[in-house]
Amino acid sequence: MPSRAASADRLAGQLMLVSALAFSIAFATILLAHIFERFGYAPCPLCLQERYAYYFGVPATVVAFFAARAESFTLARALLVLAGLAFLVNAGVGVYHAGVEWKWWAGPTTCAGGTAVEWGQAGVAGAIEHAQVVSCSEASWRMLGLSFAGWNAAISALLAGITAYGASLRR
Numbered sequence: 001m002p003s004r005a006a007s008a009d010r011l012a013g014q015l016m017l018v019s020a021l022a023f024s025i026a027f028a029t030i031l032l033a034h035i036f037e038r039f040g041y042a043p044c045p046l047c048l049q050e051r052y053a054y055y056f057g058v059p060a061t062v063v064a065f066f067a068a069r070a071e072s073f074t075l076a077r078a079l080l081v082l083a084g085l086a087f088l089v090n091a092g093v094g095v096y097h098a099g100v101e102w103k104w105w106a107g108p109t110t111c112a113g114g115t116a117v118e119w120g121q122a123g124v125a126g127a128i129e130h131a132q133v134v135s136c137s138e139a140s141w142r143m144l145g146l147s148f149a150g151w152n153a154a155i156s157a158l159l160a161g162i163t164a165y166g167a168s169l170r171r
Contacts, residue, residue, distance in 0.1 A: 008071055011169060015068030015076045018166030022083065022159055023061035029155050030054040036148070045110060046097045050152050053090035057083040057159065064166075077167045084163035087156045094153025101147050 030051060037043055043051075064079035099105050146154065 008073075011073060012068050012071050014169050015073065015080075015166055016065050018080065018162060018169070019061045019065035019068060019076065022080070022162045022166070023058060023065065025155065025162070026054050026057045026061065026087075026159055029152075030058065033148070041148070046093070046100070046108070047148060050090055050093055050097065050149070050156075053086040053156060056086050057163075060086075061163075077169070080163040080167040084160045084167060087163065088160040091153045091156035091160060094149050094151075094156055097149035098147060098153060101149060 033043075033047075033051065033054075060079045060083040064076045064083070067073075067076040067079065096105075143151070
């Protein structure tokens with residue numbers, strides 16, 4: 001039978017691994033969203049809402065990692081639960097958004113547009129003058145049949161599963 005210290009070390013390692021994995025996937029996802037935006041794929045209002053889970057989940061998994069390292073397992077698991085809930089809700093928003101794009105149901109009436117703001121010579125005034133309206137009901141890109149919203153739903157569901165697994169770990 002392993003000692004109490006060995007058991008704590010093992011749990012800390014598992015929680016750190018789960019936190020690092022969730023952080024890596026979430027950080028790569030939100031970074032990729034910003035890269036796509038930089039290259040001309042302006043987000044719609046639903047797309048912007050779908051980023052909230054990542055803006056919470058990325059720092060939460062970092063704190064969970066260090067809490068696990070300090071053997072503050074309750075805090076680490078609580079943060080993983082909260083991040084998991086955020087990603088689970090986000091997966092639902094992604095499914096809803098993808099359904100709007102496939103015309104399975106109506107989207108929100110406020111889903112009308114967004115534009116990339118450039119700080120160059122034309123500045124903010126130029127961006128406003130030549131604003132590009134982005135509709136939530138039109139997928140601007142698809143890969144393997146999934147739009148950005150569909151991929152967000154899949155990745156958020158994966159992250160919810162990973163964080164739920166981490167939150168369920170015990171000595």
